[in-house]
C-alpha cells in the first residue's frame with residue numbers, strides 16, 4: 437500500500453542557506469530525505485497544497501521544487517494518485533550524498549546541462565527552470581481553445597495591437613520612453629528590428645558606428661547586409677563618441693547598448709549620451725539603441741533609456757522578450773519616432789511581420805495580469821544569487837588566472853584573463869569539454885593585450901553546480 441509521508445521529510449522549515457532560492461532549499465530537503473532513507477521508493481509525498489500550507493512557502497515555490505525533482509527522476513507524478521518517490525530509486529538513493537550536493541554535481545555539470553539541451557555557461561539564455569511554465573501553459577491553452585477569428589486571419593505585420601499598447605505603457609513606466617502604440621513595431625527578434633531599420637532608413641554601403649567590443653551577432657548581421665562598420669572603442673563611460681566622430685564623423689548610423697554595454701557591462705555616461713545625441717542631430721544620423729537586458733540590474737538604479745533624452749527624433753529604440761521571457765518566442769520590438777510611423781508602416785506592409793498573434797496575445801495577457809512584473813522581480817533576486825555562485829567560484833578556483841569585472845546588471849559575466857593566453861584557444865578547449873564559454877576577442881574588432889571569457893550564469897541553479905562547472909573549467913588551462 438502507498439504511504440503518504442510528511443513525517444519522512446523531517447522539519448520542513450527550509451534553511452536560508454547562502455541566500456539560495458527557497459525552491460532549491462526545498463528541493464534539497466526532499467532529496468536529502470530520500471538519500472537518508474526517511475523517504476522510500478513508492479512513498480507518497482504530500483500534495484503541493486499541503487506542503488505549501490505546512491511550510492508557509494508559496495505554492496509556486498513548492499511546485500517549482502517538485503518540477504525539478506520530477507524532471508530529475510526523484511519523484512513520479514501519478515495524476516489523481518498523487519506524487520510518489522520514484523520506485524526505481526532503491527539503488528540510487530544509496531549513492532546520493534546526503535547534503536548540499538546539487539544534481540548537477542552528482543552527474544557532472546555537462547551531463548546535467550546536456551539533458552536540458554543547454555551547455556554550462558551558455559551565453560544569452562535566461563533561467564529556463566524559473567520560467568513560469570504553468571501560467572504560460574494556462575494562457576496558451578486559453579488562446580488555443582478560443583481560437584479567436586483574429587488569430588485565423590492575416591495578422592497585422594506591425595504586430596498585435598494590444599501587445600504594442602502594453603509595450604508602450606511598459607516603456608513609459610520602466611524606461612522613461614513616451615511613445616504611443618503606433619510607434620511600436622513587434623519584430624522577429626532583435627535582428628528583425630535591425631532589418632526593419634535597414635530596409636526603411638538605410639542603404640547598403642552606408643557606414644555605421646559599431647561598439648568595439650560589441651555584440652557579435654549584430655556585427656555579422658550588419659556586415660552581411662552590406663554596411664561598412666566603423667569600430668568605435670568603449671571605455672569606462674561607454675562608447676567614446678569623440679573617437680567615433682574622429683574615425684567616421686559622417687556615418688549614417690550608430691548601434692549602441694547604452695544601459696549595459698555588450699559585452700563590457702558599463703553604462704553610457706550622461707555626458708556621452710548627450711554628445712552622441714548631439715552628433716546624430718547635427719549629422720542627421722540614426723542611433724539604434726539596443727536595450728536588450730536593462731531589466732536586470734543588481735546595484736543602483738538604471739539610467740533611463742537613451743531614447744528618453746531624444747528630443748530630435750534620432751533614436752530607434754529596440755527591446756527584446758528573449759531575456760525577460762524566453763528566446764524561443766523570437767519576439768522583440770522597435771520604437772520609431774512619431775514622424776516616421778507612416779514610413780515604417782509602409783515598409784512592414786510588404787513584409788510578413790512577426791508571425792502568429794497567439795504568442796503575442798499571450799505576452800499581452802502575461803503583462804496585463806501582473807505576471808510580467810512579478811516574474812521580473814523574482815528573476816532579479818534569482819539572478820543576483822546565481823551570479824554570486826559563479827563569481828564566488830571563479831574567485832576561489834580560478835582567482836590566479838582571471839578576475840571578474842564588476843557589472844551592475846545583465847545575465848553574463850565577463851572574466852578578464854590575467855595572463856597572456858589566448859581566450860580563443862581556451863574557449864575551444866572548453867567547447868571540447870561541452871562548455872559554452874565565449875572569447876572576448878571574438879567580440880572585438882581591434883586587438884587587446886589580454887583576452888577575456890564571457891560566461892552565462894543564469895542556469896546555475898545552485899552554488900555547488902557552479903563550483904563544479906568552474907572546477908571543470910580550470911582543467912582547460914595547461915598545468916603550470
Ligand SMILES: Cc1ncc(COP(=O)(O)O)c(C=O)c1O
Pocket residue numbers: 560624625626627651693698726728756757758763767768
Ligand atoms: C547585445 C544583445 N542585443 C540583443 C539581443 C537580443 O537578441 P534577440 O532578440 O534576437 O534574442 C541579445 C541577445 O543575446 C544581445 O546579447
